Amino acid sequence: MKIAITGAAGQIGYALIPLLLERFKVPMELSLVDLPDKLTQLRGLEMEIEDFCYPHLKKVESGSDEATLFQGADVVIFLGAKPRGPGMERNDLITVNAATFLRQGKILAETANPHVKALVVGNPANTNALMLIRGGNYKLKNQIQALMRLDQNRAKSAMELSFGPRKEIYVFGNHSPTILVHQALPEVLEFVRKRGAEVIKARGVSSQASAAKAIVDHLEDWISKEERTYSAAIYSEKNPYGIDEDLVFSFPFSNKKGILKLPLSQEEKQMLQITEDEMKKERQIACTILFSN
Numbered sequence: 001m002k003i004a005i006t007g008a009a010g011q012i013g014y015a016l017i018p019l020l021l022e023r024f025k026v027p028m029e030l031s032l033v034d035l036p037d038k039l040t041q042l043r044g045l046e047m048e049i050e051d052f053c054y055p056h057l058k059k060v061e062s063g064s065d066e067a068t069l070f071q072g073a074d075v076v077i078f079l080g081a082k083p084r085g086p087g088m089e090r091n092d093l094i095t096v097n098a099a100t101f102l103r104q105g106k107i108l109a110e111t112a113n114p115h116v117k118a119l120v121v122g123n124p125a126n127t128n129a130l131m132l133i134r135g136g137n138y139k140l141k142n143q144i145q146a147l148m149r150l151d152q153n154r155a156k157s158a159m160e161l162s163f164g165p166r167k168e169i170y171v172f173g174n175h176s177p178t179i180l181v182h183q184a185l186p187e188v189l190e191f192v193r194k195r196g197a198e199v200i201k202a203r204g205v206s207s208q209a210s211a212a213k214a215i216v217d218h219l220e221d222w223i224s225k226e227e228r229t230y231s232a233a234i235y236s237e238k239n240p241y242g243i244d245e246d247l248v249f250s251f252p253f254s255n256k257k258g259i260l261k262l263p264l265s266q267e268e269k270q271m272l273q274i275t276e277d278e279m280k281k282e283r284q285i286a287c288t289i290l291f292s293n
Helices: 011-023 036-052 088-113 125-135 149-163 185-205 209-223 266-291
Strands: 001-007 030-035 057-063 076-078 117-121 144-146 228-235 248-254
Touching: 001 011, 011 030, 011 036, 011 209, 030 036, 036 057, 057 149, 076 088, 076 209, 088 125, 088 266, 117 125, 117 209, 125 144, 125 228, 125 266, 144 248, 149 185, 149 209, 149 228, 209 228, 248 266
Parallel strands: 001 030, 001 076, 030 057, 076 117, 117 144
Antiparallel strands: 144 228, 228 248
C-alpha cells in the first residue's frame, strides 16, 4: 500500500506516521510531500521513519513534487492547507486553499491509483475536499472524503464520560461550530462545537495527536473488508436528506452501503439547514477562484 501525505512536515504528520505503521501492518511505501522550504525537515522525518525499523515499511521518499509523489498512490492524506494568518479573514483563507486543492485535484486524478482513497484534513476540510473533487473534474467524487472522525470521537468521549457507552454516534454537516451531533443532549453538542477552539486556547495550537488518531480510525474503517459505519464528509450526490447535491457534507456512512438514512427530529432538521447554508456560502466563496483569472 502506497500512502502519500501532504503537509507531512507538520506536527500532525509527526504524530500520524507512527500510528499508520502500527495500525496497518501491510507492505507499505510512504511519500511525504511539503513545500520546498520544508524539505530539510522532511528529510529529518524521513530519517526518523527509517530508524523505526518496521519490517513492513518498504520505502520512504519525500519532496515537493506532487505529480511524482502521488504517482500510483493508494491513499492520499491531505494534511497540508494554509492556516489563517494575522489579519486574514476566513473568506481569504477559503479562496487561497481553494486554488491549492483545485490544482492538487487535477494532479491526483492524473497520477494516483485509479481506485485511490483521498482523505482531506486541512481546513476548511469539507470545502477543500469539494475543490479537490472539482479539480479532478469529478472523476474521483466518490473516492474523496473529509475528516469528521475527530468530531465523532469527541462526541463519543463526551457522551460516554457523562452517560455511559452509546452504540452509535454520528455527526452531520460541516467541520465547524455549526456541526450537528445526532441525538445529542445540548451540553454534548456544545462541547463538540467548542472543543477545537478550547484546545487551541489551552495549547496554542490546534489538535494534533487526537487528529492523527482520528485519521487512522477513519482510514481503518474506510478500507476494511468488513462493513463499518462511521461519520464521513462525502460528496452529497443522491443523499437521502435533501442536502444540496454538490457539497462535501458529513453523513452517517457505511463503507459497503454508502450514506445511511436516520430519522431526524424537527430541531435537528433545522440545525442541518444551518450547517448546509454555511457550506453553500463557503462553496460560493471558494468558487470565486474559478473566475478570478
